[in-house]
Amino acid sequence: MLAKRIIPCLDIKEGRTVKGVNFLNIRDAGDPVELAKIYSDDGADELVFLDISATNERRKALSALVAKIAKTINIPFTVGGGISKIDDVSVLLDAGADKISVNTSAVKNPDLISDLAKQFGSQCVVVAIDIKLEDGDWYVYLNGGSVKTNLLATDWASQAQQLGAGEILLTSMNNDGTKNGFAIDITKKISQSLSIPVIASGGAGKMEHFAGVFKHGFADAALAASVFHFKEIEIPELKKYLLSNKIPVRI
Amino acid sequence: MKVAIIKYNAGNIRSVVFALERCGVNAIVTDDAAEINSADKIIFPGVGEASSAMRYLQSKNLDKLIVDLKQPVLGICLGMQLMCNYSEEGKTKCLGIIDADVKQFIGGEKIPHVGWNTINQLNTNLFNGIAENEYVYFVHGFYVPLNSFSIATANYIVNYSCAVQNGNFYAVQFHPEKSATVGEKILNNFLSL
Numbered sequence: 001m002l003a004k005r006i007i008p009c010l011d012i013k014e015g016r017t018v019k020g021v022n023f024l025n026i027r028d029a030g031d032p033v034e035l036a037k038i039y040s041d042d043g044a045d046e047l048v049f050l051d052i053s054a055t056n057e058r059r060k061a062l063s064a065l066v067a068k069i070a071k072t073i074n075i076p077f078t079v080g081g082g083i084s085k086i087d088d089v090s091v092l093l094d095a096g097a098d099k100i101s102v103n104t105s106a107v108k109n110p111d112l113i114s115d116l117a118k119q120f121g122s123q124c125v126v127v128a129i130d131i132k133l134e135d136g137d138w139y140v141y142l143n144g145g146s147v148k149t150n151l152l153a154t155d156w157a158s159q160a161q162q163l164g165a166g167e168i169l170l171t172s173m174n175n176d177g178t179k180n181g182f183a184i185d186i187t188k189k190i191s192q193s194l195s196i197p198v199i200a201s202g203g204a205g206k207m208e209h210f211a212g213v214f215k216h217g218f219a220d221a222a223l224a225a226s227v228f229h230f231k232e233i234e235i236p237e238l239k240k241y242l243l244s245n246k247i248p249v250r251i
Numbered sequence: 252m253k254v255a256i257i258k259y260n261a262g263n264i265r266s267v268v269f270a271l272e273r274c275g276v277n278a279i280v281t282d283d284a285a286e287i288n289s290a291d292k293i294i295f296p297g298v299g300e301a302s303s304a305m306r307y308l309q310s311k312n313l314d315k316l317i318v319d320l321k322q323p324v325l326g327i328c329l330g331m332q333l334m335c336n337y338s339e340e341g342k343t344k345c346l347g348i349i350d351a352d353v354k355q356f357i358g359g360e361k362i363p364h365v366g367w368n369t370i371n372q373l374n375t376n377l378f379n380g381i382a383e384n385e386y387v388y389f390v391h392g393f394y395v396p397l398n399s400f401s402i403a404t405a406n407y408i409v410n411y412s413c414a415v416q417n418g419n420f421y422a423v424q425f426h427p428e429k430s431a432t433v434g435e436k437i438l439n440n441f442l443s444l
Contacts (some may be wrong), residue, residue, distance in 0.1 A: 001368065001369065001406070002360075002364070002366050002367070002368045002407060003366060003367040003368065003386060005366055005367065040431065045366070045367055070265065070266060070269050071269050071272065071273075074270065074273065074428075074429065074430070074431050074432070074434060074435060075388070075429060075430075075431055076388060076426075076429045093263045093265070094263070094265060095265070096263075096265040096266055096269055097263075098263070098266060098429065120263075121298055121299055121300075122363075123298060123363065123365070123390045124263070124298075166363070166365070167365065194361075195361055195362055196361060196363075197361055197365050197366070220361065220365075220366065221366070250367040250386035
């Protein structure tokens with residue numbers, strides 16, 4: 001049976017793993033290569049690396065870091081942050097990344113999704129969508145959650161699928177950093193309306209939250225950062241818990 | 252031991268190179284006939300679309316070269332599908348090493364089949380030390396139906412063949428290079444054949 005995936009996310013800034021709340025109060029969370037190794041040994045199913053300082057100068061350093069990670073770990077991983085053209089992706093895939101994620105640049109230029117899917121295959125194109133609930137509707141936000149658009153989350157997710165996205169990484173800004181659980185309703189709505197996998201993100205605080213987003217949110221995977229970095233939840237323990245709740249996971 | 256990874260227009264093979272490095276082997280990535288023929292073990296990887304991959308192999312005469320190989324060959328993902336007779340993906344004739352036709356997943360679940368799934372009915376030394384129901388990592392939208400060359404099965408929408416063998420040709424649908432320690436064991440088993 002296909003397992004539900006647990007995905008630690010590492011925010012990278014100038015070569016270090018960092019974690020803040022809404023990009024404020026950023027704390028150092030360690031060396032990304034070491035953390036990546038620990039997570040893959042612990043039973044993480046995939047890893048996501050987001051370069052939050054992504055600039056042109058930093059990109060070369062990032063591809064060197066990606067190569068180090070790829071040499072070290074034996075599970076799939078995604079790299080995102082500041083990707084806006086095919087060349088950015090070639091560099092990261094050549095360095096050993098399995099998938100890349102695009103966010104703001106894909107909203108500004110939706111053809112980027114189809115171009116990337118044609119060039120590299122849908123399996124490596126993750127479209128990350130940051131969403132916020134306002135007056136009963138979920139809107140897409142850009143630039144790390146700082147710029148509102150009039151796009152509805154449901155519309156953009158289906159458009160991304162049509163253009164050739166292989167997976168959707170859905171982050172609820174309302175839930176992110178709260179540790180009060182994932183946004184179940186919108187995750188369910190989008191997951192059930194799409195034929196591609198949905199990774200739920202934002203709000204993980206307890207093991208029950210993961211069970212909830214798999215059982216009631218129909219997520220194919222769940223992503224979290226600080227609960228793993230600061231060892232509030234250990235992956236082996238989380239997987240045992242999920243298995244005992246009849247959620248198929250890889251142990 | 253000389254290990255050659257066949258270079259063609261199919262996806263990112265860096266992860267295969269790195270996985271073999273973790274197994275202690277520095278593989279070469281090449282489309283040169285002499286280099287491939289002189290290797291002790293050959294890996295035929297692939298992520299991509301079947302008909303364009305076949306066209307590329309034909310344009311480089313790699314199709315004939317692969318069929319005639321005598322040393323152990325491991326096809327991975329698209330590499331496995333290309334070893335079959337025919338693929339529904341791009342409606343293309345394939346290499347004809349495995350007597351089966353590749354079909355597209357239809358209905359019931361999300362497509363492609365992405366993520367960790369269990370493997371069963373394991374056979375041959377490729378799966379030495381691997382228990383039934385171990386998890387490996389899959390990413391594919393087309394599959395090889397059950398057939399007489401099957402040496403492992405998986406279940407997603409249907410029961411299908413996720414590994415095959417015919418003589419010196421072995422192939423797996425999943426990605427051993429991304430399947431944690433289980434995948435590394437399978438790669439090591441292949442290197443020990």
